Structure formats: structure tokens, C-alpha cells
Amino acid sequence: MRLISGNLIMTLVFVIYFIALPGYAQQNNSLRLQYYEPADAKVWEQALPIGNGRLGAMIYGIPATEEIQLNEETIWAGGPYRNDNPKAGVNLKKIQQLVFEGKTKEADKLLNETFFTKTHGMPFQTAGSLLINFPGHDSYQKYYRELDIEQAKSISRYEINGVTYTREIFSSFSDDVIIVSIKASKKNALTFDLQYKNPARHTVSAKDNILILEGRGGDHEGIKGEVIYQTHTTVKNVDGLVNIVDNKLQVKNATSVVVYISIGTNFINYKSVAGDAGQQAESKLSAALKVNYSDALESHSKFYNAQFNTFKLDLGKTTAVDEISTTERIRQFQKTQDPSLVTLLTQFGRYLLICSSQPNGQPANLQGIWNNSLYPAWDSKYTININTEMNYWPAESTNLSHTHRPLIQMVKELSESGKETAKSLYNAEGWVAHHNTDVWRVTSPIDFAAAGMWFTGGTWLAQHLWEHYLYNGDKKYLREVYPILKSASDFLLSTLIPHPKYQDKGWMVLSPSISPEHGPMAAGVTMDNQLVFDMLTRTALANEILGEETSYRDKLRAMAKRIPPMQVGKHTQLQEWLEDVDDPKNEHRHVSHLYGLYPGNQISPYSTPALFEASRNSLRYRGDFATGWSIGWKVNLWARLLDGNHAYKIINNMLTLADKDNRDGRTYPNMFTAHPPFQIDGNFGLTAGVAEMLIQSHDGAVHVLPALPSAWKKGSVQGIKARGGFEIDMQWSDALVNTLKVKSVIGGNLRLRSYVPLKGKGLKVAKGMNKNILLNREIGATALVSNQANLKGNNLQKVYEYDIQTTAGKTYSFSINK
Structure with a gap:
């Protein structure tokens, strides 16, 4: 028998490896985002997101300088704090009187002076980047990169002088570190160095071939930054040399290496930052290094697949997509109407939810877990007058119920923090939260009265506790969250007041309030009324299911009957306020008064047909085009109106390419949706909307194909x-x-x-x-x-x-x- 040389064996192994590599032979890429050029280093929305719930990263795929932009879910500015204004409670009745008298400007002014502070929430912050520099890799051929959302990993590949270089990156669900495999098809052809880039105050040191960055969350609005974090990076190599010089980790003449990135923080919970960032990072890295790469990838994929594969979708396919970049597919969608791109965007939303929201972690914020700034738009906080709730609309319907747990945990924490706010600002029992919060679970108003003077944010969030129960029917869970529902209802019972204009009707309202981010200060806003009704009646039903005291149940239902009913106005619209003042030419992005249609269930074609038609008219007046998240909401609303073709028209508005040439585009090249700028709620709203077009179960029955568009015939x-x-x-x-x-x-x-x-x-x-x-x-x-x-x-x-x-x-x- 003829012996085969070691070099030949190595060559054969690499040939077999690259032929078998997913995507290398251009296999079916229906659930892959794929591109034939690297991301522009200056355009973050071209990079590809990976995450494991706690650790997020954006992958650029640049041959000469790969950038892995990093996030950890608890790196926020500031530290534990409160933002209650002690002047609020003594001025509440005066402000309510001004509202009832129609003196809304005076009420607005007094609110800003007495209910708000100089602290408006802390920003979610980047952990910086790891840069991997490859000398001589500026000129390359046969470039390809992808995000495989069936395996939750990123791959980039290119060729230089006949040598193929491949990078495979994933944020491991099983090992809780970011793992980067770098391979060359020629022995000893890998030479590169790694270094950190970080815009925050930080230091870099080295220990036992581990490159260590220690950073700190920023000071903000008078609150000292108390989050300390450490990033530990090291390399496991088969051959070649690895050492650290001048705060750079250097690799020379290797063939195949694996890079490990571990991040730890001192964050324990919203009340404590007494943890050990270095110990957390070190222990996770040490454990991950004991697992060989193939086993790590297999366990990561198994963990992820157990979640992602619970829901499969096929809307058909009309064009050959295997050779087309995702950017071009989005650009061409208005012409091709390719249903498989809608399938991809729908499943991409599920991918993002899995990657940014896992049990025992933080809920997905305004950007999920991906942010490259110290001061992102709107601080990337939790905007709870729609955006945070929208993040979790697909959690139950698309079979990702477990991803709901971080939000449920946040509601529990807000119910603790919000008791002091309820007492201080409203002289009330129970708990309250306004339109915005952050990792420190602040519950008092943020920003200014016209946006922040809305105190049913907690009321809305609490609906998610009930929805989670409706999908699982777990009485043990319901008993666990019932005290939160009861406390939220206690707040309403102690803050609802008679509306002097409707004394003959006995109507009880919340005041002062706004229709979120729209219109003047008011009392008895339609969305508030809808939320209050849901809160009271659902708490009463939970009380009944659990066999709690009947007198409290009766009290809740008696008050629910005094909540003003929804009104149809002079333009045949569903009124946004008690007063008939809607402007049919106003195309404001918020459609808050349609909460009762979706995600609520108070409006039905079968039992409330007049309100159903009024909702349709209101939605027509607002128009079909909007910001990305609003488009996501409108898909769901038109689905609830049982108009699949109109819902599909809204999907078309979402699938327009957002780039420098189209400021009105609503989907970036990496399939993040655009407000603009990027907000992840548009992705989640779209995913929920597609599910709502296929199944509805809010209206007394499981309705199959309630809003199927003609474009999805099969x-x-x-x-x-x-x-x-x-x-x-x-x-x-x-x-x-x-x-x-x-x-x-x-x-x-x-x-x-x-x-x-x-x-x-x-x-x-x-x-x-x-x-x-x-x-x-x-x-x-x-x-x-x-x-x-x-x-x-x-x-x-x-x-x-x-x-x-x-x-x-x-x-x-x-x-x-x-």
C-alpha cells in the first residue's frame, strides 16, 4: 500500500471541510442572510447580529480588520437610583382641576415642574469591540458571508493567493462566551493580532495569554456609573505561536485557531452592583476552554435548535434566491413579491428574540441587545408605551413562551419599585410605572409631560402576565403573579376619579394623562380606559380562577362598569379621547386608541361591529406608511380587521431597503427594521403580525387563516x-x-x-x-x-x-x- 504524506492528508482534510461547509456549495439559503461583500466599517446596520440572551455581537466580516462589536445585557450607565419628585403628590389635585377646566397648558407647565426630575433614565451602553487585524488581507477574491439563523452563527469566507480563509462566529448558549473559529486552507497561513477598541473609560492588561479590558458604565444626569465590566479574550491554537505584546494578542504562522471572548459584570440586580466582574468573566472563560470546538458548536446548536425549531413557516417561493444577496432581495421585493423573503423576515424576528431574551436575564430593550454607542437613540431604554410590549408580541404565538420570562421578571421588579412612586406621586396604593424605564427599574415620569405623563405603562406591562397564562393555563404560575395583578389594580382603584363633565353617567377616569406621545393633557383617554378595563376585569377573572375573596372581585367588576365606553366620533372614527376632536388628516405614528383592537380584545366584528368599523376608519385615517415599529403594529391591526390583503400591503411598506439612497426605507441590509434609526420592535411587530394573519385566538375561538392575503395562495x-x-x-x-x-x-x-x-x-x-x-x-x-x-x-x-x-x-x- 502506498503511504500518503502528512501534508497531503492535511490538504485532503481541508478540501473535504470546505466542500462540506454550509453555503460553500450554495445550498438552499432560505433561512440565511447572505452577502457577497463585507459590511462597510462605517455602517453598523450592515453588520450581522449574534447573541445568546446575555452576550450580543455585531459581525462585520471585513477581511483585513474583522470587527466584533460587543454588548453585555447589564452594561448600562449609572447605578441603582430613583427619580421620584417629592413635589408631585401635593400638586396632583391642582393639576387634575386644571385639566378638567381645559387649562392644559397650565397643567403641562405644573407637571413639568413638580412630577419630573433632571434624571430621565440611563442609557444601555456598548462594551466596545474586538478588532482582529490580518496583515495583507486587503486584496481578496470569492468573498461570501452569511448569518445562518437555523444554527445561530455567522460565517465569512474569502480567498487570497489561492488560500481560503474562513471565520465562524457564534455567541454560545451553552458555554456563555463568544467563540470565533478562524481557519486557513493552507498550513501555517494564519497571522493576525487582536486588540480592543472601546469608547468608554477603560484599562487593558494581560494575564497568562489572556487579554483583559476593564471598563465602567458612564456617569449620566448626575448618577454615577457603577457598572464595572471585564472582557477576557484568549486564543486556543493547534500550531503557530501566540503571545501578547503592547496590549495586543498576536498569532503567528497558525493553521486553525479558536478565539474565546468572555464578559462579566458586577451587576447582580436592579438594587445591587456588588458582584465580581473579573471572577465572572474568568470562570466562564475557563469552563469554555475545556470544551473542544466541535462539541461547543454542537451543544450551542442543540440548545438553540430546541427553541428555534418549534415553529416552521412556508409561504412559498417565487424567485431563485440562492445566488442573490439579502440586500438585493430587499431592494427587489416590490417587484418580485417573493414570499420566502417574508418568511425569512418573520423567522429573523424569532431569531432576534431568542438571541436577546433568555430566562434569568434582562428583557430585550429598544435595540434588543445590540448597540454600538454609549448614548444610543432614546438611550435604548425600555419604552413601555408600546415598544417594549411589542418586543414580546410574538413570544407566545410563535412558540417562544420561555423568552417571555425576562419581561415577566421585569414586571415583578417594577411592581416592587413602583410602590414607592405610587405612594409619593399619587398618594395611592399598589404600584405604577410610566412610559419609560431602564435596568434600574425607575418608575416615575421621564422626559417631559407631553411624552412622559402617562401612568398606565405598568398597567399595560401587566397584561403580559395574563397573556402568558392564557397560552399555558398554569394555575401555579397564575398564583405566582396574581399579587402583581392585584397590586396594579389596587393602584387604579385608588387613583380613578369622577369626571365632572359626566357625573350623570358616573364615569371614572385617570387624570392627568395623554394619549401616548400625541395630543394635549387630558382625562379619560381612550387607551387608558381600555387598559383600565382589561386590568380590572382580568384581575377579577384571575381572582375567580384562584378562588380568592369574592368581595374584591365584585369591587373590581363594579369599577370596570364605570369606565367610559369607547366612543364613535363625527368622522365615524374610534375616538382617541373622550372629546370628539380627532383630526382625520393626522397621520401620527401612534394609534394608541386601537389598543382595544390589538393587542387587546375588546373590539370584535361579531359582538361590537360598530366599534370594529370605527377602528377600521381610524386606521385608514392614520395612513399606511409610518415608522418601522408603527408599521409592525399596523400589520397586526389590519390582521385583526380580518383584511389580509391590507395587512400584506403594510408588509410591503416594511420591506423597503433603508440605506443612504432611501431615507424612507424601513428594512436595513442586515434586516434590522428602521424607525429610523434602528429599533428592534419593528422586527418583532412584523413577526407577530404574520402569525396573527395565520391564527387568531383572542375572540372566543381559534380562527384559522383569518387574514390570509391572496399573495400567499399556498x-x-x-x-x-x-x-x-x-x-x-x-x-x-x-x-x-x-x-x-x-x-x-x-x-x-x-x-x-x-x-x-x-x-x-x-x-x-x-x-x-x-x-x-x-x-x-x-x-x-x-x-x-x-x-x-x-x-x-x-x-x-x-x-x-x-x-x-x-x-x-x-x-x-x-x-x-x-
Whole structure:
């Protein structure tokens, strides 16, 4: 037998490796973002995001100088603090009187003087960057980079003088460090150095071939920066030389190396920064170094896949996309109408949620976990008058319920912090939060009265605790969060006051308030009324489910009946305020009065047809184009209006390329959505909106394909979730559902609503109210009973409704009854 030389064996290994590399042979790239040139070093929105919930990074893929821009979820400016103004409580009644008298400018002025402080929230801050410098790599050929959202990793590849260089990067879910594999197809062809770049005050040192950066969160608005963090970087090499010179980690004449990046902070919780940043970074790095690269990648992928693969979507494919860059696909979408790009953007939203929100961590902020600045737009805080809530709209419906836990934990912490604010500012019981908060869980007003004097932020956030229950039916969990719901309702019970103009009606309102970021100071704002009604009635229902005291339940429901009902105005619109002052020519980005349509469920084509039509008119007046997050909201709203083609039109407005040549574009080359600038809520809103077009379960039944656009004639979805603990697989063609499988996770009555007749074992025509409390709703004294007569004049399709009693753990199959 002829012996093969060691060099030849090495060559064969590399050939096999690169042929097998994902994307190298241009395999199906339906769930990959792909590009044929590196990101522009000056354009952050061209870099590709990776994350594991705690650690985020943006990957540029530049051959000569790779930049890995870093984030850690607890690196914020400032330290534990409060922003309550002691002057507020004594001025509250005077301000309310000014509002009732119509003296809104005087009320605004007094609010700014007595309710606000000089502290308006701390910014989320970058951890800087790791730069990897490759001398002589300025001229290259056959460049390719991708973000594989099925494996949660970034790959870049290029060729220089016949040598192929490959970088594979992921933020490990299993090892909690960022891992970078760098390979050359020729032995000893890797020479590079690593160094830090950081805009904050910092120091760099070295220890045992570990490059260490220690930084500190910034001082801001009089609050001292107390977050200390350390970044530890080292290299594991097979061959070549590794050493540290002049604060640079140098690698010479290697063939294959793995770079490990570990970050630790002293943050423990919103009240304490007594941790050890260095010890945390060191221990995570030490543990990761004990795992070989292939095992680390496998365990990372397994952890991620267990989350991402719970939901699959196929909306069809109309063009060949394997050879086209993602940037070009976005640019061409208005012409191609490629449904697979909508699928990619939808799944990209799920990818971003998994990568920026994991149990026991912080919730996704205004930019998720990705930020390259010390002072990002709006501080990248938690804006809780829509944006933070929108981040979690897809969590339940797209089968990522566990990602909801960080938000639920934040609500728990706000319920603690907000008790002092409720007492100090409103002389009230319970807890309160306004329109904005940060990692330190401040709950008093931020910014200025016209934006920040809105104290139902906590009321809205608390709805997420209830929604999480509706999808899982876990009474143990409900008992855990019930005190938070009760405390939120206690605040409302102690702050609602009679509206003097409507004494004959007995209406109770919140004052002073605004319709978020829109209009003058007011009392009884429509969105407030909707939120208050939901809070009171849902807390009462939780009380009933848990068998708590009936007198409190009765008190909640009695007050709910005194909340002003929604009004239809002179322009046939749903009024945004109690007064009929809406301007039909106003295209403001916020559509807060439509909360009752989505994400609330107080407006229905079946039980409240007049309000349903008024909502449609209001949405038409606001127009179809808006900021990125507002577009995301409008997709959901049009889906709730059961108008799939209009919802799809809004998706078209989102899928326009945002670059230097198109300031009105709403999707950046890396598929981040643009406010502009980047806000991640647009991505999450779009993902939720697509799910809402396919399944709705807010209106007493599980409605299949409620808002399917004509563009998606054939497709399928697997693992989409509905309230009541139902998991659904569905296939459709000719815009009609063909087959349907429903797994009942917790049992109970399943009511199906469909535009086509269905058949299946045990299926019966539905009669009366649905007995499944997780699928029902409470709308004052109006019971939800499907009434075909209500469909007349609403241009809605006839629906068929069926019931089947399900058993936990069993799957039920249905098909179209032709």
C-alpha cells in the first residue's frame, strides 16, 4: 500500500471541510442572510447580529480588520437610583382641576415642574469591540458571508493567493462566551493580532495569554456609573505561536485557531452592583476552554435548535434566491413579491428574540441587545408605551413562551419599585410605572409631560402576565403573579376619579394623562380606559380562577362598569379621547386608541361591529406608511380587521431597503427594521403580525387563516400557538385550509373558527358561549356569541364554528369538508 504524506492528508482534510461547509456549495439559503461583500466599517446596520440572551455581537466580516462589536445585557450607565419628585403628590389635585377646566397648558407647565426630575433614565451602553487585524488581507477574491439563523452563527469566507480563509462566529448558549473559529486552507497561513477598541473609560492588561479590558458604565444626569465590566479574550491554537505584546494578542504562522471572548459584570440586580466582574468573566472563560470546538458548536446548536425549531413557516417561493444577496432581495421585493423573503423576515424576528431574551436575564430593550454607542437613540431604554410590549408580541404565538420570562421578571421588579412612586406621586396604593424605564427599574415620569405623563405603562406591562397564562393555563404560575395583578389594580382603584363633565353617567377616569406621545393633557383617554378595563376585569377573572375573596372581585367588576365606553366620533372614527376632536388628516405614528383592537380584545366584528368599523376608519385615517415599529403594529391591526390583503400591503411598506439612497426605507441590509434609526420592535411587530394573519385566538375561538392575503395562495405553518394551550400545524392551498392538526397541551374545549367547513372525528357545530375560559373574554355586559347577522355590512366572510372536547397531550386532525 502506498503511504500518503502528512501534508497531503492535511490538504485532503481541508478540501473535504470546505466542500462540506454550509453555503460553500450554495445550498438552499432560505433561512440565511447572505452577502457577497463585507459590511462597510462605517455602517453598523450592515453588520450581522449574534447573541445568546446575555452576550450580543455585531459581525462585520471585513477581511483585513474583522470587527466584533460587543454588548453585555447589564452594561448600562449609572447605578441603582430613583427619580421620584417629592413635589408631585401635593400638586396632583391642582393639576387634575386644571385639566378638567381645559387649562392644559397650565397643567403641562405644573407637571413639568413638580412630577419630573433632571434624571430621565440611563442609557444601555456598548462594551466596545474586538478588532482582529490580518496583515495583507486587503486584496481578496470569492468573498461570501452569511448569518445562518437555523444554527445561530455567522460565517465569512474569502480567498487570497489561492488560500481560503474562513471565520465562524457564534455567541454560545451553552458555554456563555463568544467563540470565533478562524481557519486557513493552507498550513501555517494564519497571522493576525487582536486588540480592543472601546469608547468608554477603560484599562487593558494581560494575564497568562489572556487579554483583559476593564471598563465602567458612564456617569449620566448626575448618577454615577457603577457598572464595572471585564472582557477576557484568549486564543486556543493547534500550531503557530501566540503571545501578547503592547496590549495586543498576536498569532503567528497558525493553521486553525479558536478565539474565546468572555464578559462579566458586577451587576447582580436592579438594587445591587456588588458582584465580581473579573471572577465572572474568568470562570466562564475557563469552563469554555475545556470544551473542544466541535462539541461547543454542537451543544450551542442543540440548545438553540430546541427553541428555534418549534415553529416552521412556508409561504412559498417565487424567485431563485440562492445566488442573490439579502440586500438585493430587499431592494427587489416590490417587484418580485417573493414570499420566502417574508418568511425569512418573520423567522429573523424569532431569531432576534431568542438571541436577546433568555430566562434569568434582562428583557430585550429598544435595540434588543445590540448597540454600538454609549448614548444610543432614546438611550435604548425600555419604552413601555408600546415598544417594549411589542418586543414580546410574538413570544407566545410563535412558540417562544420561555423568552417571555425576562419581561415577566421585569414586571415583578417594577411592581416592587413602583410602590414607592405610587405612594409619593399619587398618594395611592399598589404600584405604577410610566412610559419609560431602564435596568434600574425607575418608575416615575421621564422626559417631559407631553411624552412622559402617562401612568398606565405598568398597567399595560401587566397584561403580559395574563397573556402568558392564557397560552399555558398554569394555575401555579397564575398564583405566582396574581399579587402583581392585584397590586396594579389596587393602584387604579385608588387613583380613578369622577369626571365632572359626566357625573350623570358616573364615569371614572385617570387624570392627568395623554394619549401616548400625541395630543394635549387630558382625562379619560381612550387607551387608558381600555387598559383600565382589561386590568380590572382580568384581575377579577384571575381572582375567580384562584378562588380568592369574592368581595374584591365584585369591587373590581363594579369599577370596570364605570369606565367610559369607547366612543364613535363625527368622522365615524374610534375616538382617541373622550372629546370628539380627532383630526382625520393626522397621520401620527401612534394609534394608541386601537389598543382595544390589538393587542387587546375588546373590539370584535361579531359582538361590537360598530366599534370594529370605527377602528377600521381610524386606521385608514392614520395612513399606511409610518415608522418601522408603527408599521409592525399596523400589520397586526389590519390582521385583526380580518383584511389580509391590507395587512400584506403594510408588509410591503416594511420591506423597503433603508440605506443612504432611501431615507424612507424601513428594512436595513442586515434586516434590522428602521424607525429610523434602528429599533428592534419593528422586527418583532412584523413577526407577530404574520402569525396573527395565520391564527387568531383572542375572540372566543381559534380562527384559522383569518387574514390570509391572496399573495400567499399556498403554504404551511407548524408549531404556531393559540390561547388555551393549543399548538397547530396547518397546510393551505388556493387560500383555503386543507389540513389541520391541533395538539392540546392542557386539554379543554377547542372551538375552531374557519372560513370553510371542516370535518374531523368528534367535531360538532358550536353552540352558545365557549366554555374554555382561556379562549373567552369579557366585554362589559356584552357576551360574545357569533352572529352571522353581524357580518352584514362589514364585508366579512361567513364563518363556521365547531367544538371538540380535548384531552391533554392528544393531537386532533381536521380537514376541509368538501
